[in-house]
Amino acid sequence: MQAIHYRYSESELKAILSTLEIIVDTREQKNQHVLDYFHKKKVSLKIRGMKTCDYSAMIPKNLEMGLTRDIYLTAGVERKNGVDELVESIKDRTRFENEL
Template identity: 40%
Template sequence: MISNMVILCDTREQKNEHILSAFEKAGLQYQKKALKTGDYSFMIRACPELGFAYDTYFTDEIVIEKKNSLSELASNFASASDDGERIFKEFNRMINVERAYLVIESDSIDGIFEHKYRSEFNPDSFIRTLITWQARNYMHIYFCKKENTARMIYELCKNCLDAKILK
């Protein structure tokens, strides 16, 4: 089953060469595809002997939104009114997804409280906005080192697949 799993990477995702390289190094299949929501999801290639008569997409079951840093996320939040609230529209599309994840690279939650990000966005507003969206979307938020992001994406997809197949 895992050998038929293909991680989907949104074609608009930038600065993800380290992730794609890690997928290749680990022998994981991936495909660049325009995703309606989020930066990563997965599919299972057609495998009739396993009950998948055609390619099966799990884009309604799992969405992974990745941010390169707290600075990027703070900038998205701070400029929401200037760019038509793009980040909030993205989060709104995640509401109906079973498993919504926000993966933030290279930082920790402490960075918000200690204002260790490049933005004038107030730390109190930042944490409150993040908590509000987390609660509203039942979104899980993970912080990880840049070198572990590909593994985190894989593990989240594999966990979703296991839950769907083993339920």
């Protein structure tokens, strides 16, 4: 449980979320169509190495809104190229747990 909880108005939430950046893992392959989509929609993104997922997000610090540090979301997306890759990754329990 977190010790601090903020409540924001709808307009404040929109302002904060408008700064959200997608993080793309440097090891992600064959994802040009995803990157093209982000660029087309003018989604801010950063390419960085990540340990456990292919995509995640962060909200940069925003002193005007009281965010004194970058906020990194703990959730991530592990993209699979198809059902075969998905089945292979969960068939081997160790590999599955490592990807989580």
